[in-house]
Amino acid sequence: KQEVTQIPAALSVPEGENLVLNCSFTDSAIYNLQWFRQDPGKGLTSLLLIQSSQREQTSGRLNASLDKSSGRSTLYIAASQPGDSATYLCAVTGANSKLTFGKGITLSVRP
Amino acid sequence: NAGVTQTPKFRILKIGQSMTLQCTQDMNHNYMYWYRQDPGMGLKLIYYSVGAGITDKGEVPNGYNVSRSTTEDFPLRLELAAPSQTSVYFCASHKPGTYQETQYFGPGTRLLVL
Secondary structure, three states: OOEOOOOEEEEEEEEEEEEEEEEEEOOOOOOOOOEEEEEEOOOOEEEEEOOOOOOOEOOOOOEEEEOOOOEEEEEEEOOOHHHEEEEEEEEEEEEEHOEOOOOEEEEEEOO | OOOOOEEEEEEEEOOOOOEEEEEEEEEOOOOOEEEOOOOOEEEEEEEEEEEEEEEEEOOOOOOOOOOOOOOEEEOEEOOOHHHHHHEEEEEEEOOOOOOOOOOOEEOOOOEOOO
């Protein structure tokens, strides 16, 4: 059974800091890995998707990497801003496009 | 496109009552999913469907039922509501074979069972 782990559960950083969010998964037989953002009381927004054959994806200040063989992914956020405060969820895609989610990392960026 | 819509946004149920959570997508996606999210937890898959007339159980199906009579709609039925079903419910849809392969999520239905 696939398990996705995100540690720590919460993180607080000062504005402007570069930061890395970590995600690990137990079964390397995945189709892709996604990072989602969730604002309080809202739904999920897909930030980055990395296909199993890819190593990384970039979008603006965000960069996500994937090491499928070791079961790890990182989300790098450059020059963090208060608007980046949210919960970041990592999810891997298995058979029938079913997603297995981690519990998320709640990020707070202090002005 | 409206994307994925869910109704209601919030509902309070008494123990033993039943209700249907509605989900509709207008993107002609074959695959649809129901997840629940408990506080401080990730999302867990309840049921999914790969097309009209086809449904299957996910990780936590007990206490729920689904149907898929059309491509657009994927309602989730709660029979005999229990406090353990207090959660936020998200519906999602997906079209396999597209480049991005991402799932699109609705805004969620917050359910409180008392």
